Amino acid sequence: MGLLFKELDYRPTPMGVLILRRRRELSLDIDVYEIKLDDEYLMSSLFTDAEIALADLGLAELDRDNLDVVVGGLGLGYTAKAALDNPKTGKLTVLDTLPEVIEWHQQGLLPLGAQLSSDPRCALVHGDFFGAALSETAGMNPDAPATKHDAILLDVDHSPGNVLHDDHKRLYTKDGLQKLAQHLVPGGVFALWSTELPEPWFEENLSAAFDNIRAEVITFRHPLIDREDINTVYVARTPL
Template structure:
């Protein structure tokens, strides 16, 4: 059995102090990996249902193969893994502004690190997803700036109204979403995870930028407490 608690890494970053910790959840007899920014929990391996659903729901909308996919936010890697597990995925670029998180995966400090770092279809890219979404290049992957994407999956902020950095807020405006949509091929999909119930103001902004949109409410059982948790996955499609 592993130690009950261990801090695996601790790094100061421009966004705050980033820490990676592993603790033993005795009630489930599993190790839990957590990433914190200052005193705020960013993610936990206890809660991965919605991260997987983000990729599963987004890619299910596409009926072609060899998909070119972008994931905004690497985190613990569960959205990226779900995208790679989909047989339709041909190429995946995962953009994360925190190079420290990429290094944790590359160094094998996280359970999915080896798979993500060594899959030839997957590129872990140190870059600002939000800046890339406003770029004038057709694509968001700096290695292939002229190639648009079949799907863009975003899991960074807690919700469109609860962002980790004030600069992120402009993406969720009508103008920001229209700029993001330009990076998608015709009939391409943008999918977004949120910890909140569907927000009408954001759905209205999505409708201004995309041909069709819907909000899927995801319910899943809390693995420790006797309750159900609720997240939302927004799915938007560009015109064909």
């Protein structure tokens, strides 16, 4: 057995101090990877059900192949991996505002890094998801700005009402969501992860830009205290 705890990287960023660490969870006999921003936990490999469900539920809405998918927020990579595991995915762009997180994957510091970095369908792009979503360009991939997407999956903020940066708030307004919808093809899907139960105000805002709005509550067990926790995945489609 290796070290019970190791800080793998520590980086000051414009958003705060970003920390990647690995610790041994003896009760489960596994290594746990965690990302913190200052004192906030952003992600833990103990809890990945909802991140995987974000891709599974969003892409299940689409019945065609060779999908062009955008993921906002790389994190530990579980949403991106789930998107790549879907045989309908032809191209995946993962936008993350923190180049440090992309470097962690490319350097193999995270378990999914080698798979994501080596898959020819997957591009890990340092970029501002929120700025791209609110822009007037057709697409969100800076290498193909004229190309709209089949699906956009977002896993950055804790919830629409609990954001990591004030600049993110605009996206969750009716105007912001209408701008984001313009980056999708007709019948395209926007899916969003949240730590909270469904929020009626946000569902109302979604309905201003999308059709077929629904909020799926994801339940999972907390492995350390044997308690049921919940997250939410919102799924919405643009009109055909």
